[in-house]
């Protein structure tokens with residue numbers, strides 16, 4: 001399966017010491033990121049910059065959180081839609097997610113605040129591991145964005161400006177093992193409202209993405225592979241060049257599944273970059289407040305209805 005995935009979805013090695021702006025490996029990776037995002041809306045990243053021991057701890061900690069009593073999990077609320085605890089949705093009964101919004105003063109404080117809600121006497125181990133992991137995923141997100149901006153020939157300050165207004169959301173996902181008589185749908189097909197969503201799986205397959213040709217493929221669930229999905233915000237930013245990746249989760253084994261990831265939002269407006277508008281590519285979308293869009297998406301599900309929100 002992994003070679004099939006590698007064939008249709010490129011795997012880019014972020015460990016490569018030569019992956020530095022201005023070098024040939026950077027240039028090649030940058031072209032690959034752009035074409036993968038334009039064609040299928042996603043690519044995979046291999047990176048050993050974070051020790052597997054930290055990833056294993058984070059998966060174990062995520063399980064610990066989901067094993068807490070429902071009333072405790074429900075105490076994690078957020079003023080932003082889908083940024084707190086979500087579970088028990090009759091349309092997707094196997095699915096639960098818990099989010100930590102990282103936009104309060106610092107990641108450390110946001111993670112600490114979350115830990116104090118889950119464990120009133122605190123949890124230093126949780127804070128330490130999640131901090132390290134989140135920092136690593138933020139770096140991966142920023143490298144991926146810098147590669148993409150370079151592929152469009154954009155100035156560094158254009159990427160700096162997007163990164164400065166970025167809010168991150170760190171999330172864990174749990175899917176209960178479906179019973180024999182139960183549907184195995186973990187999440188119905190959707191695009192994310194984000195710029196990027198980075199996901200790491202933990203050996204139980206489930207994430208499937210739709211290719212340009214309409215074929216659905218399963219993403220290798222190995223924890224040594226990260227997948228970066230482009231969301232609606234990058235489609236709008238790129239004036240429709242980038243595909244918002246359609247994906248779903250199907251639990252094909254009778255096993256519980258855990259995944260973790262980082263999503264990026266804009267604290268300001270999502271808008272199309274002027275440099276990507278010209279006679280051949282007239283402006284397609286209006287600018288909008290990212291969190292208004294996230295809220296709108298909780299009320300509307302069909303892709304046509306969703307795109308009406310930002311189509312001119």
Ligand SMILES: O=C(O)CCC(=O)C(=O)O
Pocket residue numbers: 097173187192199207247249259
């Ligand atoms: O669990 C996964 O791998 C995907 C989660 C997802 O697509 C979502 O919550 O939007």
Ligand SMILES: [Fe+2]
Pocket residue numbers: 190191192197247
């Ligand atoms: Fe998603």
